Amino acid sequence: MTAPLLGLSDLRVSYPGHGLRARPTEVLHGVSLQAREGETLGIVGESGSGKTTLGRAVLGLVKPSGGNVRFQGRDITHSSRKERRALARDIQVVFQDPYSSLNPALAVGDILSEPLTAHGATAREARARVAELLDQVGLPGDAARRLPREFSGGQRQRVAIARALAPVPHLIVCDEPVSALDLTTQARVLDLLVDIQRRTSVAYLFISHDLAVIRHVSHRVCVMRGGEIVETGTAGQVTSRPRHSYTQRLVLAAPVPDPVEQRERRERRHRLLARERADLSGARIPRRAAAAPEEWNDTDRDA
């Protein structure tokens, strides 16, 4: 067994407090995970769970205060700016907002060729690669000459994906890449991401708050809450037979687009909440303890 592509062990991140004597606030409390080559690791969590900080730490945009990040077996936790620049060939990013993640002043062709020329490609090579990339993400060839504002949200997100693919990376951190898009566009962009993965075996660290999206693209899923990972498993297991009570609540809170099934799910959620309340008023159970799974197995049709 070779080393995993990406490994985090006991990763901690703190943000400095405001004011003279303020203590830093820790937002990641020791997160460990591994992602393999060609795999999508889904990170799901609600706002404030630390999922975005996790992605930024992998990208080197925030400095960890403890633990380490290993990429292809190498420790990259404290790499210098220069080492980071070299890593840019291997680790890329797609952000959530397709409007602010593209510089409004640059033509799409320049946005795509910039990282290539920065890594030593000639203008001619870069042009050829840009055409290839546009084709790969399903944009017309003349897109290179146009400005980002001439594109719709979904098309801009395709440009952002093309930019991430430019240096043929091993890992792309996708931070809520489809959350700002319409339903039909969302499905198409997800399919594009899966398709690209099959062709290039790039790995994704796929961060999202939406379980349905996570389920659709992930091989394995980590559920985050309050700066910790509460549950890890295959996509099928985590989204259909969750073990941790928080994951169960998360799954039951997401409405199913089917009125009958949704009524059932709503009732199950109410039962789960009622039982949790009863548990809490009885004895204090440790936060990490898994809730009794019987309710889940009784009624779950996918189990």
Place this chain on the structure above:
Amino acid sequence: MNTPPSNAAPAREQGGRDETPAGGRAPVRRLLRDPQAVLSAGVLLVVVALGLLTPFITEHGPNQASLEAINDEAGTHGYPLGGDKSGRDIFARLLHSVNTSVVSALIGTSIALAVGVTFGLIGGYYDRRLRGVTEWVFSLVMTFPGLLLLIVLLPVTRGDYRVTMMIFGVLLSPGIYRLVRNLVLGVRNEPYVDAARVSGLPDRRILGRHILYTVRGPVVIATAFLAGASIGVQSGLAFLGVGSSTVPSFGAMIADGFTNFYEEPLQLLWPSLALGVITACLVLLGNSLRDVLEGGRPKPSRITAPSRRPTTGPAAEADPPGLLTVQDLAVAYPTPSDGLNEVVSGVTLSLRAGETLGLVGESGSGKTQTAFAILGVLPAEAVVTRGSVRLDGRELLGLGERELSGIRGRAIAYVPQEPMANLDPSATVGSQLVEGLRAATPTPRREARERALALLDRVGIADPRRVFASYPHQLSGGMAQRVLIAGAVASRPSLLIADEPTTALDVTVQAEILDLLRDLREELNMALLLVTHNFGVVADSCDRVAVMRQGRIVETGDVLDLFRAPGHPYTRTLLDAILDEHAPRTDPPGIADERPLKEVR
């Protein structure tokens, strides 16, 4: 002009904000359309050109004195504006002074820009420590008393106004530094800057290409004012007699004219006029630049008053029974090219008491505009071109703002998408609730307060007293939404319009808010118009659904029927795009590149 998005690209991907931003038109072109900009820039160009052509226009040098020309009348041969008290050609001195001013402005602004922009970029982009140092240095520079320092440094500058202007440029730089630093701080965490960093671009390239672009506009504007300041200070110093007396300058000329004021008042007029015109033009040009580069797009001129023609045809006679009936409603916005762009084109829907109608559609489908039209809160430039909105048989379109606000407070209530943006950050939650309650029904403050607390309790807030005394920033998004719902249902409205009420919330909070809305609806027998893009929310809360696309309702139906047997192809497309609830991804992680080949064979 703007190129419309290509249709060759994935055609349906018209998601998101489709409007073209204000920067669509080239700033230079917009500047050329502004008479103030054209006029001031024109005058400045003429003045500078005259300055450059001085040797060819004038017959005398600026310091060439002739005893015959002393205090000559304007128009004397060879002395178009006459001679001054030393017998020098006023016209020639004026033109030479222009050159002095231009050189002062160039030196002063370029030094200020070079120093200010460079350090502003560094101070804004890099971490706190470096910023601390630059901040301290520039604050120190700011404390120097500028004019005094320039006078004191006379021995260093040896009276050369160019050296003085260099020092003045440094003194001006803190203003530019602060401007640039603040702008950079604002954009340095923008995703596109992060993306550039992740792309492995070196810092100087990120600064030069991605960040400098955003600070460009404000710096251009500031430059016009800096130039004015430089010219002013140079003239001021010359007026005081600081610096070489052989350098022709407006200040020196004004000083000369001043001493000679009672004999030849015109000698004071010419330099003052020239200096005034140049500075005024710079300030006016600066203002025009500000309007073009920073001001939003010019407001489209309103073509018609927000009037509408209610349909009083047979359709209106045969009103379907119900609480709310909207018929053939159309809303349009004026386009810059003086046309009308219809965003809602003939929407018809009805809602019974106690019923929930989901208004579903993708962004740009007109669902929010429809809701706003019913509420009567469309932006001022919007035009309701036709249709009718009846609540309990009463026509709402065309009512005055006073009548409408009465109805909005009592019969129709509204829950917005962004709870935080709809609470006043400077007032406590309680005072806002009490204010709303008393506006709807005049009650004593004490009673309103009791009622507000009861409402907070009713919407599931655990500690109503604490929340009552809190400011909005102390609440979570879910709590804020509960507060707004409390305010909305306070007057027991018969219709609640909720515009994406849970889109900004976490999924667990969303479930709670939907539960709350469902309970309140049953309790108050309210009708609920739920605007949403989420079919899960529709399935959870709605009795009936109306699907909107491009300003039209393509299908209306019972929620069960719609999900089981969608009638319209567009509804089917939408439902098909929903990610499957029960099928997680099953294909194994790909390892190598040979897999596609295998599949092909």
